[in-house]
Amino acid sequence: MATTLGPTGFWILTALAGGRRHGYDILREVDAASSGRAAMKVTTLYAALERLERDGLIRADGEEVVGGRARRYFAIQDAGGAALEAEVAALEHQARVARERLRAAGRPAVQPGFGRTAIA
Amino acid sequence: MSGLDDRPFRRLLAWYPRSWRRDHGDVLVAMMLDDAERTGRSGPSGAERRAAIIHGLGARLGATAAIIAASLAVLATAVGQVGLLFFTGGGPAIHEPVLFVMTGVAPALTGVALVALLRAVALLGDGAAVTATVCLAVAGVCSGFGGIAWSQGFDAADAGLPQTGLAAMTLPLAGAGVLLTMVAFALLVAPALRRAGLGPAARVLAIVVAIIAAPVTGALVFLSPGTTAVVAIVVLVVAALPRVRGVRRAAPAVGAPAPTPRAPRSSAGGAALSRALAGIALAGGAVGLAWAFAGADWSPTARGDDTVAMREGVVILAVSMIPALIALGVVLDRSRRRAGRDVWIPVAAAAAGFAATATDYLVSDGNGSLTIAWVGAAAAIGLALAWWVVVRMPLSTGHGSATGIRIGVGLGIMLAYTLVLGLTLTPMLAFAAPVLALVVLVLPWRRSARVPSALSQAA
Numbered sequence: 001m002a003t004t005l006g007p008t009g010f011w012i013l014t015a016l017a018g019g020r021r022h023g024y025d026i027l028r029e030v031d032a033a034s035s036g037r038a039a040m041k042v043t044t045l046y047a048a049l050e051r052l053e054r055d056g057l058i059r060a061d062g063e064e065v066v067g068g069r070a071r072r073y074f075a076i077q078d079a080g081g082a083a084l085e086a087e088v089a090a091l092e093h094q095a096r097v098a099r100e101r102l103r104a105a106g107r108p109a110v111q112p113g114f115g116r117t118a119i120a
Numbered sequence: 121m122s123g124l125d126d127r128p129f130r131r132l133l134a135w136y137p138r139s140w141r142r143d144h145g146d147v148l149v150a151m152m153l154d155d156a157e158r159t160g161r162s163g164p165s166g167a168e169r170r171a172a173i174i175h176g177l178g179a180r181l182g183a184t185a186a187i188i189a190a191s192l193a194v195l196a197t198a199v200g201q202v203g204l205l206f207f208t209g210g211g212p213a214i215h216e217p218v219l220f221v222m223t224g225v226a227p228a229l230t231g232v233a234l235v236a237l238l239r240a241v242a243l244l245g246d247g248a249a250v251t252a253t254v255c256l257a258v259a260g261v262c263s264g265f266g267g268i269a270w271s272q273g274f275d276a277a278d279a280g281l282p283q284t285g286l287a288a289m290t291l292p293l294a295g296a297g298v299l300l301t302m303v304a305f306a307l308l309v310a311p312a313l314r315r316a317g318l319g320p321a322a323r324v325l326a327i328v329v330a331i332i333a334a335p336v337t338g339a340l341v342f343l344s345p346g347t348t349a350v351v352a353i354v355v356l357v358v359a360a361l362p363r364v365r366g367v368r369r370a371a372p373a374v375g376a377p378a379p380t381p382r383a384p385r386s387s388a389g390g391a392a393l394s395r396a397l398a399g400i401a402l403a404g405g406a407v408g409l410a411w412a413f414a415g416a417d418w419s420p421t422a423r424g425d426d427t428v429a430m431r432e433g434v435v436i437l438a439v440s441m442i443p444a445l446i447a448l449g450v451v452l453d454r455s456r457r458r459a460g461r462d463v464w465i466p467v468a469a470a471a472a473g474f475a476a477t478a479t480d481y482l483v484s485d486g487n488g489s490l491t492i493a494w495v496g497a498a499a500a501i502g503l504a505l506a507w508w509v510v511v512r513m514p515l516s517t518g519h520g521s522a523t524g525i526r527i528g529v530g531l532g533i534m535l536a537y538t539l540v541l542g543l544t545l546t547p548m549l550a551f552a553a554p555v556l557a558l559v560v561l562v563l564p565w566r567r568s569a570r571v572p573s574a575l576s577q578a579a
Binding site: 023024027028041042043044045046047051054055063069070071072 | 155
C-alpha cells in the first residue's frame with residue numbers, strides 16, 4: 001500500500017478538505033496543520049496547486065480582489081477527496097505496521113498526536 | 121492593504137510566459153505580498169527568487185514549446201541535409217556550419233522538445249525539466265563542435281598532419297556531450313520508472329539506462345542524422361494531440377465565452393459513404409499488396425519481373441489510399457471536432473500526394489532520378505502533415521504572433537518532410553492503405569457513441 005500524493009499534495013488536500021480556501025490561506029493552513037514541517041514557498045504552493053488542478057483533484061472556485069490583491073479560491077473535487085482518503089489509509093497502514101514492529105522489538109509504542117514522531 | 125512595493129515581486133513574473141502571467145500573475149504576486157508582510161520582508165527572499173525562476177522557466181516548457189522545438193529540429197535537419205546534398209563543394213565554410221547544425225543544433229532541439237513534451241504530460245517536474253534542458257543545450261554545443269573537430273581531425277589525418285587545435289578536442293568534446301546527455305536522460309527516465317512503481321530502485325535503473333542510452337544516441341546523431349528528424353516528428357505529432365495540449369492548456373480568462381462545440385452530424389448517409397469508400401480502399405489495398413508481392417507471376421506487363429510488379433502494386437495501393445483518405449475525412453467531418461477546412465485540406469493534400477505517387481510509379485522508369493511527381497507527392501504529404509499539426513497547436517488566439525508561428529512551423533514541417541523523409545517514405549506510406557481502411561471501418565461506431573456523451577457532459 002503505497003502513498004502517492006506526496007507531502008505537498010497531501011497537506012494541500014487536507015487544507016481544502018474543510019472547505020474552499022484562497023491560495024495564501026492554504027499556505028497558512030498547511031503551515032499550521034503540519035506544525036511548520038510542510039511549510040512551503042509561494043511558488044512551490046502554486047506549482048502544486050496547478051498540478052492538483054490538472055490532475056482533477058481540486059478546481060479553481062472563483063476569484064475576488066481584497067485590498068487591491070487578487071485572490072483565487074480553490075475547492076477539493078470528489079476525486080481529490082477519494083485520493084486523500086486513500087492516502088490516509090496508506091499512511092495508517094504504514095503507521096500500524098511500524099508500531100507493531102516497534103512493539104515486537106520491545107520499544108515504547110508511538111502514540112498518534114505526540115509531536116514530530118506522530119506524523120509518518 | 122499595506123504600502124508594500126509590489127515591483128520587486130512583479131519582476132519575478134518576467135521568468136514566466138506571457139499567457140501564464142496573464143492568467144496567474146496577479147494572484148501569485150498577491151500571495152507573495154501576503155507572505156512578505158507576514159514575515160516582515162520588503163522583497164522576495166533568495167529561496168523565493170530561485171523557486172520562481174525554476175517554476176517560471178518550467179512553465180515555458182509545455183506542449184507549445186515541444187511543438188516549436190521539434191519543428192525547429194526538423195527544419196535544422198532539413199537545412200543540414202540541403203547543405204550536404206547541394207553544397208558539397210563549398211569547403212569548410214559550408215561544411216562546418218552544416219555539421220554543427222546536424223550534430224549539435226538539431227539533436228539538442230529534439231531533446232528539448234522531448235523534455236517539454238514530458239513536462240506537458242506531467243511526467244517531469246519543473247526542476248528536472250529545466251536542468252535537463254540546460255544539459256541538452258550545452259551537450260548540443262559540445263556535440264556540434266565535436267562534429268567539426270572530428271571533421272578537421274579526419275582531414276588532418278588524411279594529409280598526414282598532427283591533430284592540433286580544435287581537432288585535438290574531438291574526444292573531450294564528444295565525452296562532455298555524452299556525459300551531459302547522460303545526466304539529462306537520467307533526469308528524464310527516473311520519474312517514469314518511479315511511476316512504474318520501482319521506488320528507490322528507479323534512480324539506479326535510470327542511471328544505468330542513461331549510461332547505455334547516451335553513447336548510443338551520440339553515435340546515432342553522428343552516423344544517422346536523419347534519425348533526429350524522425351524522433352522530432354514523432355514528438356511533434358504527439359505534442360499536437362489534443363489530450364497532450366489539454367494537459368497544459370491555460371485556463372480560459374474569466375468571463376471569456378466558452379467555445380461552442382459543433383453538434384455531431386448523425387446522417388446515416390455519411391456513415392454509409394465512409395464505409396463504402398473504406399470497403400473499396402480495403403479491397404484495392406488487398407489487391408495492391410498481393411500485386412506488389414506476388415504480381416510477377418500473373419501481371420501481363422511484369423512478365424516475371426518482381427521490381428515491375430512491386431511498382432504496379434504501389435500504383436494500386438496509392439490509388440486505394442485516395443478513397444481511404446476521403447472515408448477518413450467523412451468520419452472526421454461527421455465528428456465535427458474540427459472545422460471542415462481543417463479536415464478536408466489535409467485530406468485533399470494527402471490524396472493529391474498519393475495520386476502523384478501513383479502517376480510517378482506509372483510513367484517513370486524508376487531509375488532513381490527525381491521527377492516532378494515524386495517531389496510533388498512528398499510536398500503534398502508534407503503539406504497535409506503540416507496543416508494537421510499546425511491547426512492543433514495550442515497557441516493562444518489572443519495575440520497576433522500566433523498566426524506567424526503557425527505559418528513558420530507549418531512551412532518548416534512541410535519543407536523538412538519533403539527534403540528529409542518524404543522522398544523515401546511517401547511511396548512506402550501507400551502500403552498503409554488497407555490498414556487505414558480498416559481503421560475507418562471501425563471508427564464511425566466509436567465516434568457516434570462518444571461524441572453525444574461528451575456534449576452532454578459539457579452541457
